[in-house]
Amino acid sequence: MSPVLAGILQLLALIAALALVHRPLGDHMARVYSSDRHLRVEKWIYKGIGADPDTGMRWPAYLRGVLAFSAAGVLFLYLLQRLQGVLPGSLGFSSIDPDQAFNTAVSFVTNTNWQSYYGEQAMGHVVQTAGLAVQNFVSAAVGIAVAVALVRGFARSRGGDLGNFWADLVRGVVRILIPLSVVAAIVLVACGVIQNFSGIHEVGQFVDGHSSGGSQQWNGGAVASQEAIKELGTNGGGYFNANSAHPFENPTPFSNLFEIFLLLVVPFSLTRTFGRMVGSLKQGYAILATMATIWVGFVALMMWTEFAHHGPAFDLAGGALEGKETRFGVGASSIFAVSTTLTSTGAVDSFHSSFTGLGGGITMLGMQLGEIAPGGTGSGLYGMLIMAIIAVFIAGLMVGRTPEYLGKKIGTREIKFAALYILITPALVLVLTAAAMALPTPGNSMTNTGAHGFSEILYAYTSAANNNGSAFAGLNADTQWFNTTLGLAMLLGRFLPMVFVLALAGSLAGQKPVPATAGTLRTDKPLFTGLLVGAILIITGLTYFPALALGPLAEGLAS
Amino acid sequence: MNNSVTNTARLLGAGLRALLVLTVVCGVLYPLAVTGVAQALFHSKANGSEITSDGKVVGSSLIGQQGYGLDYFQPRPANGLGENSVNTQYKLILSGATNRSGDNAELIAWVKEAKAKVVKDNSTVDYKVRPSQVPADAVTSSGSGLDPDISPAYADLQVHRVAERNGLPVDRVRKLVDQHTEGRTLGFMGEPRVNVLELNTALKDLTKG
Numbered sequence: 001m002s003p004v005l006a007g008i009l010q011l012l013a014l015i016a017a018l019a020l021v022h023r024p025l026g027d028h029m030a031r032v033y034s035s036d037r038h039l040r041v042e043k044w045i046y047k048g049i050g051a052d053p054d055t056g057m058r059w060p061a062y063l064r065g066v067l068a069f070s071a072a073g074v075l076f077l078y079l080l081q082r083l084q085g086v087l088p089g090s091l092g093f094s095s096i097d098p099d100q101a102f103n104t105a106v107s108f109v110t111n112t113n114w115q116s117y118y119g120e121q122a123m124g125h126v127v128q129t130a131g132l133a134v135q136n137f138v139s140a141a142v143g144i145a146v147a148v149a150l151v152r153g154f155a156r157s158r159g160g161d162l163g164n165f166w167a168d169l170v171r172g173v174v175r176i177l178i179p180l181s182v183v184a185a186i187v188l189v190a191c192g193v194i195q196n197f198s199g200i201h202e203v204g205q206f207v208d209g210h211s212s213g214g215s216q217q218w219n220g221g222a223v224a225s226q227e228a229i230k231e232l233g234t235n236g237g238g239y240f241n242a243n244s245a246h247p248f249e250n251p252t253p254f255s256n257l258f259e260i261f262l263l264l265v266v267p268f269s270l271t272r273t274f275g276r277m278v279g280s281l282k283q284g285y286a287i288l289a290t291m292a293t294i295w296v297g298f299v300a301l302m303m304w305t306e307f308a309h310h311g312p313a314f315d316l317a318g319g320a321l322e323g324k325e326t327r328f329g330v331g332a333s334s335i336f337a338v339s340t341t342l343t344s345t346g347a348v349d350s351f352h353s354s355f356t357g358l359g360g361g362i363t364m365l366g367m368q369l370g371e372i373a374p375g376g377t378g379s380g381l382y383g384m385l386i387m388a389i390i391a392v393f394i395a396g397l398m399v400g401r402t403p404e405y406l407g408k409k410i411g412t413r414e415i416k417f418a419a420l421y422i423l424i425t426p427a428l429v430l431v432l433t434a435a436a437m438a439l440p441t442p443g444n445s446m447t448n449t450g451a452h453g454f455s456e457i458l459y460a461y462t463s464a465a466n467n468n469g470s471a472f473a474g475l476n477a478d479t480q481w482f483n484t485t486l487g488l489a490m491l492l493g494r495f496l497p498m499v500f501v502l503a504l505a506g507s508l509a510g511q512k513p514v515p516a517t518a519g520t521l522r523t524d525k526p527l528f529t530g531l532l533v534g535a536i537l538i539i540t541g542l543t544y545f546p547a548l549a550l551g552p553l554a555e556g557l558a559s
Numbered sequence: 560m561n562n563s564v565t566n567t568a569r570l571l572g573a574g575l576r577a578l579l580v581l582t583v584v585c586g587v588l589y590p591l592a593v594t595g596v597a598q599a600l601f602h603s604k605a606n607g608s609e610i611t612s613d614g615k616v617v618g619s620s621l622i623g624q625q626g627y628g629l630d631y632f633q634p635r636p637a638n639g640l641g642e643n644s645v646n647t648q649y650k651l652i653l654s655g656a657t658n659r660s661g662d663n664a665e666l667i668a669w670v671k672e673a674k675a676k677v678v679k680d681n682s683t684v685d686y687k688v689r690p691s692q693v694p695a696d697a698v699t700s701s702g703s704g705l706d707p708d709i710s711p712a713y714a715d716l717q718v719h720r721v722a723e724r725n726g727l728p729v730d731r732v733r734k735l736v737d738q739h740t741e742g743r744t745l746g747f748m749g750e751p752r753v754n755v756l757e758l759n760t761a762l763k764d765l766t767k768g
Contacts, residue, residue: 001743001746001747003750005747006743006747006748006749006750009747010747010748013747013748045577045580045581045584048576048577048579048580049573049576049577049580050573050576051573051577064570065570065573065574068567068570068571068573068574069573069574069577069578070574071571071574072571072574072575072577072578073574073578075575076575076578076579076582091646092646092648093645093646094645094646118643118644118653118655120643120651120652120653120654121643121644121645121646121649121651121653122645122646129586129587129590130582130586130587131586133585133586133590134578134581134582134585134586136585137581137585138578138581138585166573166577169577169581170577170581173581173584173585174584178584178585178589181589182589182592182593185593185597186593186596186597186600189593189596189597189600189601189604189605190600190601190604191604192604192608192621193604194604194605194606194607195593195594195597195598195605196594196597196598196605196606196607197594198606200649200651201607203607203609203616203618203619204615204616204617204618205617205618205624205626206612206617206618206624206627206756206759206760207624207626207627214626216618216622216624216652217649217650217651217652218607218619218622218652219651220606220607222590222593222594224593224597224605225589225590225593225594226590228593229585240654240703241653241654241655242654242655242656242702242703242704242705245654245656245701245702245703246654246703246705247619247621247622247623247703247705247706247707248607248621248622251608251621252744252749253743253744253748253749253750254744254745254748254749256748256749257748309661310661311660311661311662312661312662312667313659313660313661313662313663313666313667313670314661314695316667316670316671316674316698317670317674317695317698317699318691318693318694318695319694319695319696319699320661320695321695321696321699321701322656322657322659322661322666322699322700323639323656323657323658323699323700323701323702324699324701324702325701325702325703325706325708326635326696326701326706326708326709326710326750326752327706327708327749327750327752328749328750329749329750331750332748332749332750348702349702350702351639351656351657351658351702353656353658353659353660354656354657354658354659354660354661354666356661357660357661357662360660447658447659448658448659448660448663449663450662452660452662452663455660472658473655473656473658474657474658474659555660555661555662558662559661559662
């Protein structure tokens with residue numbers, strides 16, 4: 001069997017697995033967020049928080065909950081890192097410097113998981129499991145909560161009530177993420193992912209048969225439990241520097257495919273949850289089809305360019321295997337790279353900086369679409385619904401009608417929120433990239449020169465502002481400039497869009513639904529999927545083309 | 560004004576309490592439960608899949624090693640591997656890739672150099688290696704720098720050298736490689752591969768045993 005065919009079969013296997021699981025999981029999530037009942041453990045948690053889970057919240061109250069919880073998360077994680085040096089269970093690792101601690105705290109709370117540190121030498125057990133891994137759960141649950149609030153905005157009328165943030169947060173963790181993570185973590189251990197609380201561990205080394213062998217020092221760690229939620233919550237922050245390329249995080253071809261499945265399963269299944277909650281499964285399918293079309297298209301392009309391996313070093317080597325693991329090969333690495341950048345994951349099983357020029361461009365474009373195909377847990381769905389609003393607006397302009405979506409009028413107020421949403425991340429990416437290029441020192445962090453050096457910086461801000469977290473990792477981002485500006489990009493790129501999503505949700509929830517007429521654009525048909533795919537590609541293309549032309553396109557076309 | 564400060568403080572308090580409660584659930588109970596199950600059911604795997612030779616631990620079957628003598632099968636290059644720069648009371652391996660692009664001059668030089676070395680090292684008196692025979696994995700660094708595997712093509716290329724240096728028949732060494740070649744999982748997942756540490760451990764048993 002050729003590697004190309006094996007790659008295609010792996011893609012088909014993934015599609016089959018996702019098709020099988022998205023229905024029951026999507027239906028389960030719809031029940032979780034629609035139920036009136038509380039589990040006993042949830043009641044204990046609400047008592048601990050001191051919140052009444054049955055109080056409905058209007059959008060400002062919902063937003064205040066999101067922001068307060070996230071602010072507490074940043075503060076706690078920052079202090080935990082600053083105090084690591086005196087915390088027990090930290091392997092004697094020293095405290096993290098202020099700018100890096102800020103960057104990392106923001107990174108994990110915003111579901112970005114950009115890492116300017118090396119996991120194996122910097123973070124002890126306590127920070128990894130009680131700090132970073134906790135944010136893997138809760139930042140994902142916050143994302144889903146905001147998406148559910150928007151869906152309720154469409155589904156409910158005239159009340160303005162979007163649900164209760166604390167209830168949505170706790171249910172997402174207790175009823176969805178924890179059960180799935182337990183199963184996933186045990187599957188990963190069965191594949192060979194480590195799960196222990198050993199200290200730094202000295203073991204023998206083969207070296208060569210004549211000498212008695214040297215030794216090597218290893219980190220132990222609760223890796224499987226963190227790996228599971230790292231993928232499932234579309235987080236992506238690796239326990240080790242090499243992330244999911246590290247054999248202790250991703251030991252076999254099966255674990256690799258399983259991890260790709262994990263990072264896609266919640267975002268894809270949420271389209272079903274959406275369909276259920278707005279009372280039309282077909283509306284969910286139209287969104288699912290849009291996401292799937294872009295994802296499959298990007299995988300096909302990536303496999304094409306990586307198997308063709310244009311580039312002087314790859315031509316010389318006879319394949320684009322630099323930065324790729326033998327056990328995964330080019331096919332599976334291509335699927336992982338596209339899936340991780342079209343979601344907000346940012347985990348990597350191969351290093352994007354050593355992809356072909358065009359391959360690197362595909363990973364960047366994936367993030368620049370706004371991570372909506374299928375996107376992050378929750379953030380993918382709300383990002384895609386914003387694009388759907390833009391698409392019906394464009395269609396409305398063509399025929400001169402006030403656009404509607406799901407029975408709600410898209411008026412001036414709604415389109416303003418949607419427009420602000422799609423302007424934030426490009427503004428952050430392009431302004432900060434330009435600033436970094438214009439200043440004298442940030443360029444010193446580049447490993448590569450020329451177009452690829454520019455790409456390293458463009459990639460960094462694209463990744464941070466879109467809350468992805470992957471990198472063209474040649475860039476030395478542990479400088480005050482990058483820790484600070486990337487930290488700000490992550491914060492603004494996460495929470496400003498959420499403000500507009502919740503404001504939009506509030507505005508929609510306050511409207512009386514309008515009955516569909518013969519003139520209403522049908523948003524549950526393939527025609528709409530086509531319109532939506534087109535709108536997404538054109539809007540992103542127009543925004544980022546000049547920047548992409550200077551970086552990955554220049555590199556890709558030259559080789 | 561005063562009122563809004565109190566409200567903000569109250570809200571932050573609720574956020575902090577929620578975080579602490581969820582930290583107990585997700586950051587303490589969850590990892591401990593998974594560790595318990597993992598240690599009970601998959602003890603060896605949960606602790607790093609160590610392999611022993613002559614009664615001594617010689618590493619993990621998952622973690623590739625550098626520094627084998629030419630009597631043994633060689634792993635992929637690992638130009639992205641580093642050593643720890645902080646917490647230097649330990650001597651930790653930092654996993655990582657080179658992150659060099661396809662048009663990077665240094666990467667081009669590394670590939671050239673590696674290719675010349677593979678050709679030279681593996682050519683024996685009655686077996687000449689041509690540069691076109693050298694597979695891509697033999698001259699490129701992996702993503703982790705800890706790739707435990709090489710392609711079957713790279714292992715085959717090394718058979719003559721290993722046989723000659725150990726005074727073994729070529730067919731015997733080739734058979735050993737075949738025994739350690741793992742195909743794609745279920746026929747389609749990943750790529751065929753040979754685990755270098757396991758192969759070398761078996762080779763050592765053969766020559767010293």
